[in-house]
Amino acid sequence: MKLWGGRFSKSTDSMVDDFNSSIRFDQRLYKEDILGSIAHVSMLGKQNIIPQEDAEIIKKELKAILQDIEDGKIEFDIEAEDIHMNIEKILISRIGDTGKKLHTGRSRNDQVALDMRMYVKKEIKEIQSLILKLQSVLIKLSKEHAETIMPGYTHLQRAQPITLAHHLMAYFEMFKRDIERLNDTYKRTNILPLGSGALAATTYPLDRYAVAKDLGFSDVTFNSLDGVSDRDYCIELLNNLSLIMMHLSRFSEEIILWSSHEFHFIELDDAYSTGSSIMPQKKNPDIAELVRGKTGRVYGDLMSLLTTMKSLPLAYNKDMQEDKEVVFDAIDTVKMCLPIFTSMIETMKVLKDNMYNAAGVGFTNATDAADYLVKKGLPFRDAHEIIGKLVLYCIQHNTSLEKLSLEEYKQLSPAFDEDIFKAISLEECVNKRKIIGGPAKEMVLQHIQKAEEYINSI
Protein backbone atom coordinates (compact mmCIF):
# COMPACT_ATOMS: atom_id res chain seq x y z
CA MET A 1 0.00 0.00 0.00
CA LYS A 2 1.40 3.40 -1.00
CA LEU A 3 1.51 6.20 1.58
CA TRP A 4 -0.47 8.28 -0.92
CA GLY A 5 -2.73 5.39 -2.00
CA GLY A 6 -6.06 6.75 -0.69
CA ARG A 7 -7.15 8.41 -3.90
CA PHE A 8 -6.22 5.50 -6.12
CA SER A 9 -8.28 2.44 -6.99
CA LYS A 10 -5.56 0.57 -8.82
CA SER A 11 -1.91 -0.01 -8.00
CA THR A 12 0.85 1.39 -10.17
CA ASP A 13 2.34 -0.62 -13.01
CA SER A 14 5.62 -2.20 -11.95
CA MET A 15 7.34 -0.31 -14.76
CA VAL A 16 6.09 2.89 -13.20
CA ASP A 17 7.49 1.92 -9.82
CA ASP A 18 10.91 1.39 -11.37
CA PHE A 19 10.71 4.54 -13.40
CA ASN A 20 9.39 6.81 -10.69
CA SER A 21 11.46 5.52 -7.85
CA SER A 22 14.59 7.31 -6.73
CA ILE A 23 15.51 5.08 -3.78
CA ARG A 24 18.37 3.56 -5.80
CA PHE A 25 20.23 6.83 -5.57
CA ASP A 26 18.58 9.00 -2.92
CA GLN A 27 19.12 6.43 -0.16
CA ARG A 28 22.36 8.21 0.52
CA LEU A 29 20.25 11.01 2.02
CA TYR A 30 19.02 8.75 4.83
CA LYS A 31 20.87 10.59 7.56
CA GLU A 32 19.83 14.06 6.50
CA ASP A 33 16.28 12.80 6.09
CA ILE A 34 16.14 11.35 9.58
CA LEU A 35 17.85 14.29 11.27
CA GLY A 36 15.48 16.65 9.45
CA SER A 37 12.50 14.57 10.59
CA ILE A 38 13.74 14.55 14.18
CA ALA A 39 14.02 18.35 14.17
CA HIS A 40 10.60 18.66 12.54
CA VAL A 41 8.86 16.34 14.96
CA SER A 42 10.51 17.91 18.02
CA MET A 43 9.14 21.25 16.90
CA LEU A 44 5.67 19.75 16.25
CA GLY A 45 5.69 18.51 19.85
CA LYS A 46 6.91 21.78 21.32
CA GLN A 47 4.28 23.73 19.38
CA ASN A 48 1.61 21.26 20.58
CA ILE A 49 0.74 20.50 16.97
CA ILE A 50 1.03 16.85 17.94
CA PRO A 51 1.19 15.51 21.53
CA GLN A 52 4.64 15.77 23.13
CA GLU A 53 4.67 12.07 24.01
CA ASP A 54 4.02 11.11 20.38
CA ALA A 55 6.84 13.37 19.30
CA GLU A 56 9.12 11.58 21.77
CA ILE A 57 8.12 8.14 20.54
CA ILE A 58 8.68 9.15 16.92
CA LYS A 59 12.04 10.71 17.71
CA LYS A 60 13.22 7.64 19.56
CA GLU A 61 12.21 5.33 16.76
CA LEU A 62 13.77 7.54 14.10
CA LYS A 63 17.05 7.32 15.97
CA ALA A 64 16.72 3.54 16.11
CA ILE A 65 16.05 3.44 12.36
CA LEU A 66 19.13 5.56 11.75
CA GLN A 67 21.21 3.12 13.75
CA ASP A 68 19.72 0.16 11.93
CA ILE A 69 20.47 1.70 8.55
CA GLU A 70 24.05 2.33 9.62
CA ASP A 71 24.34 -1.25 10.83
CA GLY A 72 23.15 -2.45 7.42
CA LYS A 73 20.00 -3.98 8.85
CA ILE A 74 17.53 -2.20 6.57
CA GLU A 75 16.59 -3.05 3.05
CA PHE A 76 14.87 -0.30 1.14
CA ASP A 77 11.83 -0.95 -0.95
CA ILE A 78 11.53 0.31 -4.49
CA GLU A 79 7.76 0.50 -4.17
CA ALA A 80 8.12 3.06 -1.40
CA GLU A 81 9.61 5.27 -4.11
CA ASP A 82 12.16 7.40 -2.33
CA ILE A 83 14.16 7.70 0.88
CA HIS A 84 11.54 9.94 2.48
CA MET A 85 8.68 7.49 2.11
CA ASN A 86 10.87 4.48 2.83
CA ILE A 87 11.79 5.85 6.22
CA GLU A 88 8.26 6.96 7.00
CA LYS A 89 6.96 3.54 6.03
CA ILE A 90 9.47 1.78 8.27
CA LEU A 91 8.54 4.14 11.09
CA ILE A 92 4.83 3.40 10.72
CA SER A 93 5.47 -0.33 10.47
CA ARG A 94 7.30 -0.14 13.80
CA ILE A 95 5.18 2.23 15.90
CA GLY A 96 1.86 2.16 14.12
CA ASP A 97 -0.52 5.13 14.09
CA THR A 98 1.78 7.40 16.08
CA GLY A 99 4.24 7.25 13.19
CA LYS A 100 1.58 8.63 10.88
CA LYS A 101 1.80 11.98 12.68
CA LEU A 102 5.37 12.73 11.56
CA HIS A 103 4.38 14.18 8.21
CA THR A 104 2.06 16.81 9.75
CA GLY A 105 2.64 20.24 8.22
CA ARG A 106 5.23 18.93 5.82
CA SER A 107 5.43 17.79 2.21
CA ARG A 108 8.02 15.69 0.50
CA ASN A 109 8.67 18.77 -1.57
CA ASP A 110 10.03 20.81 1.31
CA GLN A 111 11.46 17.66 2.88
CA VAL A 112 13.62 16.81 -0.13
CA ALA A 113 14.63 20.45 -0.45
CA LEU A 114 15.80 20.31 3.16
CA ASP A 115 17.65 17.01 2.78
CA MET A 116 19.52 18.21 -0.29
CA ARG A 117 20.59 21.42 1.40
CA MET A 118 21.83 19.54 4.44
CA TYR A 119 23.71 17.13 2.22
CA VAL A 120 25.26 19.85 0.08
CA LYS A 121 26.35 21.75 3.20
CA LYS A 122 28.12 18.68 4.55
CA GLU A 123 29.81 17.91 1.25
CA ILE A 124 30.98 21.49 0.75
CA LYS A 125 32.90 21.23 4.02
CA GLU A 126 34.43 17.91 3.04
CA ILE A 127 35.49 19.12 -0.37
CA GLN A 128 37.01 22.24 1.15
CA SER A 129 39.11 20.14 3.48
CA LEU A 130 40.34 18.04 0.55
CA ILE A 131 41.31 21.22 -1.29
CA LEU A 132 43.16 22.42 1.80
CA LYS A 133 45.20 19.22 1.85
CA LEU A 134 46.14 19.75 -1.78
CA GLN A 135 47.10 23.34 -0.98
CA SER A 136 49.32 22.22 1.89
CA VAL A 137 51.18 19.93 -0.48
CA LEU A 138 51.55 22.79 -2.95
CA ILE A 139 53.06 24.89 -0.20
CA LYS A 140 55.40 22.11 0.88
CA LEU A 141 56.62 21.58 -2.68
CA SER A 142 56.93 25.31 -3.28
CA LYS A 143 59.16 25.69 -0.24
CA GLU A 144 61.42 22.98 -1.63
CA HIS A 145 61.49 24.53 -5.09
CA ALA A 146 61.79 28.27 -4.54
CA GLU A 147 65.10 28.10 -6.42
CA THR A 148 64.19 25.45 -8.97
CA ILE A 149 64.36 27.39 -12.22
CA MET A 150 62.20 26.26 -15.11
CA PRO A 151 60.90 27.85 -18.27
CA GLY A 152 57.61 29.68 -18.01
CA TYR A 153 55.46 29.39 -21.11
CA THR A 154 53.05 31.32 -23.24
CA HIS A 155 51.51 29.56 -26.26
CA LEU A 156 53.39 26.53 -24.90
CA GLN A 157 56.56 28.21 -26.19
CA ARG A 158 59.35 28.91 -23.74
CA ALA A 159 58.87 32.50 -22.67
CA GLN A 160 60.67 33.63 -19.53
CA PRO A 161 62.37 31.79 -16.69
CA ILE A 162 60.36 31.29 -13.51
CA THR A 163 60.64 28.81 -10.66
CA LEU A 164 58.67 25.68 -10.00
CA ALA A 165 57.50 27.28 -6.75
CA HIS A 166 56.09 30.23 -8.67
CA HIS A 167 54.31 27.85 -11.02
CA LEU A 168 52.86 25.73 -8.22
CA MET A 169 51.72 28.76 -6.25
CA ALA A 170 49.64 29.83 -9.24
CA TYR A 171 47.56 26.71 -8.59
CA PHE A 172 47.42 27.58 -4.91
CA GLU A 173 45.61 30.78 -5.87
CA MET A 174 43.13 28.96 -8.10
CA PHE A 175 42.26 26.53 -5.35
CA LYS A 176 41.94 29.38 -2.89
CA ARG A 177 39.29 30.92 -5.12
CA ASP A 178 37.59 27.53 -5.28
CA ILE A 179 37.38 27.45 -1.49
CA GLU A 180 35.99 30.96 -1.43
CA ARG A 181 33.40 30.18 -4.07
CA LEU A 182 32.30 27.19 -2.02
CA ASN A 183 31.99 29.45 1.03
CA ASP A 184 29.77 31.72 -0.96
CA THR A 185 27.56 28.90 -2.19
CA TYR A 186 27.42 27.58 1.35
CA LYS A 187 25.85 30.84 2.51
CA ARG A 188 22.98 30.50 0.08
CA THR A 189 22.60 26.78 0.77
CA ASN A 190 22.41 27.41 4.49
CA ILE A 191 18.75 28.56 4.41
CA LEU A 192 15.98 26.32 5.72
CA PRO A 193 13.23 25.51 3.19
CA LEU A 194 11.16 23.35 5.57
CA GLY A 195 7.82 25.00 6.23
CA SER A 196 7.27 25.68 2.53
CA GLY A 197 4.97 22.66 2.44
CA ALA A 198 4.08 21.35 -0.98
CA LEU A 199 4.14 24.87 -2.41
CA ALA A 200 1.87 27.10 -0.30
CA ALA A 201 3.34 26.61 3.18
CA THR A 202 0.93 25.38 5.84
CA THR A 203 -1.78 26.39 8.29
CA TYR A 204 0.01 24.80 11.24
CA PRO A 205 1.90 27.19 13.50
CA LEU A 206 5.31 25.74 12.68
CA ASP A 207 8.27 27.36 14.38
CA ARG A 208 10.57 27.50 11.40
CA TYR A 209 13.30 29.39 13.22
CA ALA A 210 13.47 26.74 15.92
CA VAL A 211 13.98 24.04 13.26
CA ALA A 212 16.56 26.21 11.51
CA LYS A 213 18.47 26.66 14.75
CA ASP A 214 18.23 23.00 15.61
CA LEU A 215 19.64 21.96 12.23
CA GLY A 216 22.26 24.69 12.03
CA PHE A 217 20.71 26.84 9.30
CA SER A 218 21.36 30.56 9.42
CA ASP A 219 17.93 31.65 8.16
CA VAL A 220 14.67 30.42 6.62
CA THR A 221 13.37 30.83 3.07
CA PHE A 222 10.89 33.67 2.60
CA ASN A 223 8.70 32.40 -0.18
CA SER A 224 7.22 28.93 -0.10
CA LEU A 225 7.12 28.55 -3.90
CA ASP A 226 10.79 29.41 -4.08
CA GLY A 227 11.53 27.27 -1.04
CA VAL A 228 10.45 24.07 -2.77
CA SER A 229 11.62 24.84 -6.29
CA ASP A 230 14.98 26.51 -5.85
CA ARG A 231 17.89 24.40 -7.04
CA ASP A 232 20.21 27.35 -7.68
CA TYR A 233 22.50 26.24 -4.90
CA CYS A 234 22.89 22.83 -6.58
CA ILE A 235 23.78 24.53 -9.85
CA GLU A 236 26.18 26.85 -8.04
CA LEU A 237 27.78 23.84 -6.43
CA LEU A 238 28.12 22.10 -9.81
CA ASN A 239 29.62 25.25 -11.22
CA ASN A 240 32.11 25.38 -8.36
CA LEU A 241 32.93 21.72 -8.83
CA SER A 242 33.39 22.28 -12.56
CA LEU A 243 35.92 25.00 -11.84
CA ILE A 244 37.77 22.78 -9.37
CA MET A 245 37.92 20.11 -12.04
CA MET A 246 39.01 22.67 -14.62
CA HIS A 247 41.91 23.62 -12.38
CA LEU A 248 42.80 20.00 -11.72
CA SER A 249 42.56 19.32 -15.43
CA ARG A 250 44.92 22.12 -16.43
CA PHE A 251 47.34 20.90 -13.79
CA SER A 252 46.92 17.31 -15.03
CA GLU A 253 47.67 18.42 -18.55
CA GLU A 254 50.95 19.89 -17.34
CA ILE A 255 51.80 16.77 -15.37
CA ILE A 256 51.20 14.74 -18.53
CA LEU A 257 53.39 17.06 -20.59
CA TRP A 258 56.10 17.27 -17.96
CA SER A 259 56.34 13.51 -17.60
CA SER A 260 56.75 13.00 -21.35
CA HIS A 261 60.20 12.34 -22.80
CA GLU A 262 59.87 15.59 -24.71
CA PHE A 263 59.77 17.63 -21.50
CA HIS A 264 61.16 15.21 -18.93
CA PHE A 265 60.69 17.68 -16.05
CA ILE A 266 59.23 15.17 -13.62
CA GLU A 267 58.94 11.49 -13.05
CA LEU A 268 55.77 10.18 -11.49
CA ASP A 269 56.10 7.70 -8.70
CA ASP A 270 55.52 4.08 -9.73
CA ALA A 271 52.59 3.97 -7.33
CA TYR A 272 50.84 6.66 -9.35
CA SER A 273 51.58 5.49 -12.87
CA THR A 274 50.55 2.56 -14.97
CA GLY A 275 52.14 0.36 -17.59
CA SER A 276 51.13 -0.84 -21.01
CA SER A 277 49.94 -4.37 -21.71
CA ILE A 278 51.99 -4.47 -24.91
CA MET A 279 54.83 -1.94 -24.67
CA PRO A 280 57.17 -3.00 -21.87
CA GLN A 281 58.94 0.36 -21.64
CA LYS A 282 55.80 2.42 -20.97
CA LYS A 283 55.05 4.35 -17.83
CA ASN A 284 51.83 6.23 -18.36
CA PRO A 285 50.31 9.14 -16.42
CA ASP A 286 46.86 7.51 -16.32
CA ILE A 287 45.85 9.22 -13.09
CA ALA A 288 46.38 12.68 -14.51
CA GLU A 289 44.65 11.67 -17.72
CA LEU A 290 41.64 10.35 -15.86
CA VAL A 291 41.35 13.51 -13.78
CA ARG A 292 41.46 15.47 -17.03
CA GLY A 293 38.88 13.13 -18.54
CA LYS A 294 36.52 13.23 -15.58
CA THR A 295 36.42 17.01 -15.88
CA GLY A 296 34.15 16.60 -18.90
CA ARG A 297 31.86 14.45 -16.85
CA VAL A 298 31.44 17.10 -14.15
CA TYR A 299 30.79 19.77 -16.79
CA GLY A 300 28.13 17.40 -18.11
CA ASP A 301 26.53 17.24 -14.68
CA LEU A 302 26.37 21.03 -14.59
CA MET A 303 24.87 21.29 -18.08
CA SER A 304 22.42 18.56 -17.25
CA LEU A 305 20.95 20.33 -14.23
CA LEU A 306 20.91 23.72 -15.93
CA THR A 307 18.94 22.15 -18.75
CA THR A 308 16.60 20.27 -16.42
CA MET A 309 15.72 23.47 -14.61
CA LYS A 310 15.48 25.81 -17.54
CA SER A 311 11.75 25.73 -18.29
CA LEU A 312 10.21 24.41 -15.12
CA PRO A 313 7.13 26.31 -14.06
CA LEU A 314 6.76 27.04 -10.36
CA ALA A 315 6.77 25.28 -8.05
CA TYR A 316 7.90 21.65 -7.58
CA ASN A 317 8.02 19.37 -10.61
CA LYS A 318 9.18 15.79 -10.60
CA ASP A 319 11.89 16.72 -13.10
CA MET A 320 13.75 18.02 -10.08
CA GLN A 321 14.35 14.50 -8.86
CA GLU A 322 16.98 14.49 -11.62
CA ASP A 323 19.09 16.87 -9.52
CA LYS A 324 20.26 14.00 -7.31
CA GLU A 325 22.30 11.83 -9.62
CA VAL A 326 24.17 14.71 -11.19
CA VAL A 327 24.95 16.39 -7.87
CA PHE A 328 26.03 13.08 -6.35
CA ASP A 329 28.09 12.16 -9.38
CA ALA A 330 29.93 15.48 -9.43
CA ILE A 331 30.60 15.36 -5.69
CA ASP A 332 31.84 11.76 -5.87
CA THR A 333 34.05 12.55 -8.83
CA VAL A 334 35.66 15.59 -7.22
CA LYS A 335 36.14 13.73 -3.94
CA MET A 336 37.83 10.92 -5.80
CA CYS A 337 40.07 13.18 -7.90
CA LEU A 338 41.34 15.57 -5.23
CA PRO A 339 43.12 13.10 -2.89
CA ILE A 340 44.64 10.97 -5.64
CA PHE A 341 45.86 14.05 -7.46
CA THR A 342 47.34 15.39 -4.20
CA SER A 343 49.26 12.16 -3.56
CA MET A 344 50.40 11.99 -7.16
CA ILE A 345 52.07 15.39 -7.05
CA GLU A 346 53.37 14.88 -3.54
CA THR A 347 55.29 11.79 -4.65
CA MET A 348 56.50 12.93 -8.07
CA LYS A 349 60.21 13.35 -8.61
CA VAL A 350 61.27 16.77 -9.89
CA LEU A 351 64.11 16.64 -12.42
CA LYS A 352 65.59 20.01 -11.54
CA ASP A 353 68.49 19.88 -13.96
CA ASN A 354 66.22 19.21 -16.89
CA MET A 355 64.01 22.11 -15.91
CA TYR A 356 67.02 24.39 -15.58
CA ASN A 357 68.50 23.31 -18.90
CA ALA A 358 65.18 23.79 -20.65
CA ALA A 359 64.98 27.32 -19.26
CA GLY A 360 68.40 28.01 -20.74
CA VAL A 361 67.34 27.08 -24.26
CA GLY A 362 64.91 29.11 -26.33
CA PHE A 363 66.01 32.63 -25.47
CA THR A 364 63.91 32.91 -22.30
CA ASN A 365 66.28 35.68 -21.21
CA ALA A 366 65.66 37.85 -24.29
CA THR A 367 63.29 40.18 -22.44
CA ASP A 368 65.94 40.73 -19.80
CA ALA A 369 68.51 41.50 -22.49
CA ALA A 370 66.15 44.16 -23.86
CA ASP A 371 65.52 45.51 -20.35
CA TYR A 372 69.30 45.73 -19.96
CA LEU A 373 69.47 48.14 -22.88
CA VAL A 374 66.56 50.15 -21.49
CA LYS A 375 68.50 50.56 -18.27
CA LYS A 376 71.40 51.85 -20.41
CA GLY A 377 69.10 54.55 -21.77
CA LEU A 378 67.55 53.07 -24.94
CA PRO A 379 63.80 53.26 -25.57
CA PHE A 380 62.18 49.83 -25.08
CA ARG A 381 61.06 49.47 -28.73
CA ASP A 382 64.63 50.03 -29.99
CA ALA A 383 65.97 47.61 -27.40
CA HIS A 384 63.37 45.04 -28.51
CA GLU A 385 64.47 45.45 -32.13
CA ILE A 386 68.17 45.04 -31.30
CA ILE A 387 67.62 41.91 -29.20
CA GLY A 388 65.34 40.51 -31.90
CA LYS A 389 68.21 40.87 -34.35
CA LEU A 390 70.60 39.25 -31.89
CA VAL A 391 68.23 36.30 -31.45
CA LEU A 392 68.06 35.89 -35.22
CA TYR A 393 71.87 36.03 -35.35
CA CYS A 394 72.05 33.33 -32.66
CA ILE A 395 69.59 31.12 -34.53
CA GLN A 396 71.59 31.53 -37.73
CA HIS A 397 74.83 30.71 -35.92
CA ASN A 398 73.34 28.00 -33.77
CA THR A 399 74.28 29.67 -30.50
CA SER A 400 72.62 31.45 -27.60
CA LEU A 401 72.66 34.93 -26.05
CA GLU A 402 74.93 33.97 -23.17
CA LYS A 403 77.48 32.41 -25.51
CA LEU A 404 77.94 35.49 -27.73
CA SER A 405 81.09 37.53 -27.27
CA LEU A 406 80.95 41.13 -26.14
CA GLU A 407 82.19 42.11 -29.63
CA GLU A 408 79.24 40.42 -31.23
CA TYR A 409 76.96 42.31 -28.86
CA LYS A 410 78.67 45.58 -29.58
CA GLN A 411 78.15 45.14 -33.32
CA LEU A 412 74.48 45.74 -32.68
CA SER A 413 74.74 48.41 -30.00
CA PRO A 414 77.62 50.20 -28.29
CA ALA A 415 75.51 50.28 -25.13
CA PHE A 416 76.43 46.67 -24.32
CA ASP A 417 79.04 46.08 -21.66
CA GLU A 418 80.60 43.18 -19.79
CA ASP A 419 77.73 43.25 -17.25
CA ILE A 420 75.28 42.00 -19.94
CA PHE A 421 76.29 38.44 -19.12
CA LYS A 422 75.25 38.71 -15.50
CA ALA A 423 72.04 40.52 -16.48
CA ILE A 424 70.90 37.65 -18.67
CA SER A 425 71.80 34.80 -16.34
CA LEU A 426 68.70 32.76 -15.49
CA GLU A 427 69.12 33.46 -11.76
CA GLU A 428 69.16 37.20 -12.38
CA CYS A 429 66.22 37.02 -14.77
CA VAL A 430 64.14 35.33 -12.06
CA ASN A 431 65.34 37.15 -8.99
CA LYS A 432 65.17 40.64 -10.41
CA ARG A 433 61.44 40.19 -10.86
CA LYS A 434 60.75 41.11 -7.33
CA ILE A 435 57.52 43.00 -7.50
CA ILE A 436 54.45 41.60 -5.79
CA GLY A 437 53.32 38.55 -7.71
CA GLY A 438 56.70 38.04 -9.36
CA PRO A 439 58.84 34.90 -9.44
CA ALA A 440 61.82 36.24 -7.44
CA LYS A 441 62.62 33.93 -4.60
CA GLU A 442 61.94 36.54 -1.93
CA MET A 443 58.52 37.35 -3.42
CA VAL A 444 57.50 33.72 -3.75
CA LEU A 445 58.59 33.09 -0.16
CA GLN A 446 56.40 36.01 0.91
CA HIS A 447 53.51 34.55 -1.04
CA ILE A 448 54.08 31.17 0.58
CA GLN A 449 54.02 32.80 4.00
CA LYS A 450 50.71 34.50 3.26
CA ALA A 451 49.38 31.24 1.90
CA GLU A 452 50.32 29.45 5.10
CA GLU A 453 48.62 32.13 7.17
CA TYR A 454 45.52 31.69 5.01
CA ILE A 455 45.49 27.94 5.48
CA ASN A 456 45.96 28.25 9.23
CA SER A 457 43.15 30.79 9.46
CA ILE A 458 40.61 28.34 8.05
Ligand code: ARG
Ligand atom coordinates in the same frame (compact mmCIF):
# COMPACT_ATOMS: atom_id res chain seq x y z
N1 ARG B 1 11.94 11.90 -4.69
C1 ARG B 1 11.43 13.20 -4.88
C2 ARG B 1 12.53 14.12 -5.40
O1 ARG B 1 13.65 13.80 -5.27
C3 ARG B 1 10.90 13.77 -3.61
C4 ARG B 1 9.82 14.77 -3.78
C5 ARG B 1 8.64 14.14 -4.39
N2 ARG B 1 7.51 14.98 -4.36
C6 ARG B 1 6.42 14.71 -5.06
N3 ARG B 1 5.45 15.51 -4.96
N4 ARG B 1 6.36 13.70 -5.88
O2 ARG B 1 12.28 15.15 -5.96
